[in-house]
Amino acid sequence: MAKKSSYVCQACGAHYGKWSGQCTDCGEWNTLVEAMDTSLPHHRSAPKAAKPKTANYAGDTSGVMNLDQVGVTLETRMPTGLGEFDRVLGGGLVAGSVVLIGGDPGIGKSTILLQTATNMASLDSLAGSALYITGEESLSQVAMRAKRLGLPTDRLRVLAETNVDTICLALSAEQPAIAIIDSIQTLYTEAITSAPGGVAQIRESAAMLTRYAKQTGTALFLVGHVTKEGSLAGPRVLEHMVDTVLYFEGESDSRFRMIRAVKNRFGAVNELGIFGMTDTGLKEVANPSAIFLSRYEKPIAGSVVMVSREGTRPLLVEVQALVDDAHAQPRRMALGLDYQRLAMLLAVMHRHGGIHTSGQDVYVNVVGGVKVMETGSDLAVLLACASSIRERALPPRLAVFGEVGLSGEIRPVPNGQERLREAMKHGFTHAIIPKANAPKENSTQFQGIQVIAVDRLDEAIDRAFDLI
Numbered sequence: 001m002a003k004k005s006s007y008v009c010q011a012c013g014a015h016y017g018k019w020s021g022q023c024t025d026c027g028e029w030n031t032l033v034e035a036m037d038t039s040l041p042h043h044r045s046a047p048k049a050a051k052p053k054t055a056n057y058a059g060d061t062s063g064v065m066n067l068d069q070v071g072v073t074l075e076t077r078m079p080t081g082l083g084e085f086d087r088v089l090g091g092g093l094v095a096g097s098v099v100l101i102g103g104d105p106g107i108g109k110s111t112i113l114l115q116t117a118t119n120m121a122s123l124d125s126l127a128g129s130a131l132y133i134t135g136e137e138s139l140s141q142v143a144m145r146a147k148r149l150g151l152p153t154d155r156l157r158v159l160a161e162t163n164v165d166t167i168c169l170a171l172s173a174e175q176p177a178i179a180i181i182d183s184i185q186t187l188y189t190e191a192i193t194s195a196p197g198g199v200a201q202i203r204e205s206a207a208m209l210t211r212y213a214k215q216t217g218t219a220l221f222l223v224g225h226v227t228k229e230g231s232l233a234g235p236r237v238l239e240h241m242v243d244t245v246l247y248f249e250g251e252s253d254s255r256f257r258m259i260r261a262v263k264n265r266f267g268a269v270n271e272l273g274i275f276g277m278t279d280t281g282l283k284e285v286a287n288p289s290a291i292f293l294s295r296y297e298k299p300i301a302g303s304v305v306m307v308s309r310e311g312t313r314p315l316l317v318e319v320q321a322l323v324d325d326a327h328a329q330p331r332r333m334a335l336g337l338d339y340q341r342l343a344m345l346l347a348v349m350h351r352h353g354g355i356h357t358s359g360q361d362v363y364v365n366v367v368g369g370v371k372v373m374e375t376g377s378d379l380a381v382l383l384a385c386a387s388s389i390r391e392r393a394l395p396p397r398l399a400v401f402g403e404v405g406l407s408g409e410i411r412p413v414p415n416g417q418e419r420l421r422e423a424m425k426h427g428f429t430h431a432i433i434p435k436a437n438a439p440k441e442n443s444t445q446f447q448g449i450q451v452i453a454v455d456r457l458d459e460a461i462d463r464a465f466d467l468i
Helices: 083-089 109-121 139-149 164-174 199-216 237-241 339-353 375-390 416-425 457-466
Strands: 005-009 032-036 098-102 130-134 157-160 178-182 219-224 244-249 256-264 272-278 281-284 303-310 313-325 332-335 360-366 398-400 430-434 450-454
Touching: 005 199, 083 256, 083 272, 083 281, 098 109, 098 199, 098 237, 109 130, 109 139, 109 178, 109 219, 109 281, 130 139, 130 164, 139 157, 157 164, 164 199, 199 219, 199 237, 303 375, 303 416, 313 375, 313 416, 332 339, 339 360, 339 375, 339 457, 360 375, 375 398, 375 457, 416 430, 430 457, 450 457
Parallel strands: 098 219, 098 244, 130 157, 130 178, 178 219, 303 398, 332 360, 398 430, 430 450
Antiparallel strands: 005 032, 244 256, 256 272, 272 281, 303 313, 313 360
16 A cells, blocks of 8 residues: 655644645744655554553652652752752752753853853762763864853863764763753754754654653753744644743843743742853843843933842832824834733723823833733833823832733732832832732831832822822
8 A cells, every 4th residue: 555645844743634835833834844654653554552661760660559659759959050040940950850941042052051061060979970962063162162151171071963862872871960952953863864953853852862861860951942933943842841941031132141931840930040141151140120220310201110020039120111192003012011911001091090092102111121921010011101101200219010900900919018028128218009919007027118009090190190
């Protein structure tokens, strides 16, 4: 019988019975490649029954049992030598964990991992137990970068290889405590005939490395490329395989870099680590709130400081708004915020705050390149827009946070009192917050700041301009 052929999208891995110019799943053009059923397990005939194999993962027990009978050991954390990196990872590296890190080209992925590898290789407990595997650069290029950054290289083991079968053999021989693969898109296995970087190659290479990490307890870093939209390139299953997914944020021309955890089986998600890019590599920022606050000789309209929360840490960031008459179709632009939410908030401000922006351009920016994911920024965004429209500057020592509902109510946000303490620590004297987040009247820990608790948007706007 003639073998049937199917077509696989090289961008997302979707399968089709016939070729078409565009993948309907991901929308990419000219990415469908013909593949015979011998390389696609989804199109094979049913194989003969085989004896099931027992997994050989560390700590695995065969057979079905009650959950309370499963032995649990406390996970041992290995410090990376960078406090902010440890924070994003949940307190350090866990043995046997697989971490996928992605970001734009040149943003610092290889730099921070080379720093981590040399730091951990220098530890007496892990001496000579770190292996850096590069598939994109030569060993001389890696050595030149380490020398330029002033890193100790006498204990770090390196390998230039792209064949994942050879890499697994090298890992078995070296048995490192930490291994870094730079990058997963360059690897290939001879069991699959497609080119490196394809969906099948990435999926199979990541699966082989993940199995090795789980069986031996080696902590594994995988560097991943990103698409033009900023998401990790390759099949979505890649993110499901690994334990932790980290994204680099920030502009390549900025001296600050941020690493955000979007998945972490061993720690909090949406944790943010902040670094400064220097001539000697990435340095952790000791006081993140201070770098995002601008200092002006006099107050300016359209600027408000909000108290955001990234993971387990409150963060002070400045929100700037510019509202101007539109000369054509009005535009709405948000940098660091959700564009759709900005449009909704402007409609709420019109309906329940009495301030309209129809016929006007609205531009909102979070200073420093920070991306704010939470809804606690709503009130600060609207107060910044109101300040720009009225051309009246709000007090420079005013901190704001709160979620705004569609009916104009100010809803509470998590960890309100912790945000207040962060504002007090940086010298803020006034704070407009949701009434449900207000501290108790007899509380003495917030005597250095005037707390203005509000429950409606119009009240918040009036109270803010009364402070001027």
